[in-house]
Amino acid sequence: MNIAVIDKILLIFFHELQSYFILAGRTFVRLFRRPFYYREFAIQFDTLGFSSLFICILTGLFSGMVMALQSLIQLKPFAATSYVGGMVAVTMIKELGPVLASLMVAGRVGSAITAELGTMVVTEQVDAMRVEGTDIIKRLVVPRLKAMLLALPLLTIVTDVVSIFGGYIMSAGYNINPVMYISGLPQFMVFQDLIEGVVKPAVFGAIIAVTACYVGLNTKGGAAGVGAAAKQAVVLSSVLILVCDFFIAKIFVVFRG
Helix, strand or coil: CCHHHHHHHHHHHHHHHHHHHHHHHHHHHHCCCCCCCHHHHHHHHHHHCHHHHHHHHHHHHHHHHHHHHHHHHHHHHHCCHHHHHHHHHHHHHHHHHHHHHHHHHHHHHHHHHHHHHHHHHHCCHHHHHHHCCCCHHHHHHHHHHHHHHHHHHHHHHHHHHHHHHHHHHHHHCCCCCHHHHHHCHHHHCCHHHHHHHHHHHHHHHHHHHHHHHHHHHCCCCHHHHHHHHHHHHHHHHHHHHHHHHHHHHHHHHHHHC
16 A cells, blocks of 8 residues: 555545534534424434334343343352442443443434435435525434434433343342342442433434434435445444543543542
8 A cells, every 4th residue: 555545545534524523513503593493303302212212221121130140140259249239330320321322322323314314315305405595404413413412311311220120130039139239329329420421421422413414414326325324324423432432431530530
């Protein structure tokens, strides 16, 4: 690979990166500007939020059960099984809950947003809206971003609650009563952990929405291009979620001191 090829790849990469952040900046600026498209927001919230509720409940339930099972196996030799509730809660609320819920939503919702916008692009519906003078970002991107900013934290909270309940279902088989299970929660958690558990899905929701909309609005190549764009959006969103999870966790660790 010669220097010219490397230079071309870098130019394309930084051009795409610049375009991505320009779209994100313009979207966040328009969040508080009229018109607000309340009906479109309600439709997107229903589509992106309630439709993902079942998969998040299922993910939380079995994740909590697995976490409790593994914790019980490790704690039983030390006669410390009473701490299993706190271990499940702190792990799910701080890390696994936000990340797993976001990855599930990215796979289900991110691909749907990209496919929908990509289809509108290749069928020239977006061009028709531009000719009519419609602000594409305000009309198509902002309602989806608002819906994700509200829906994903709520879905994550549901995932966390269900995971803690799933952990208790598994713990009950080891003769751990509800009082013992719940009393272990405050021993491992502080209020900042709850804040972290809400901030993360809000950031991840913004990543999913902006990434899906960016890829969708830049779709090319007809029906085949729509499929490729949907796959690209899911992969890119998932990678960004995992990368940002580390940096957000690092920031909270620094603030905790």
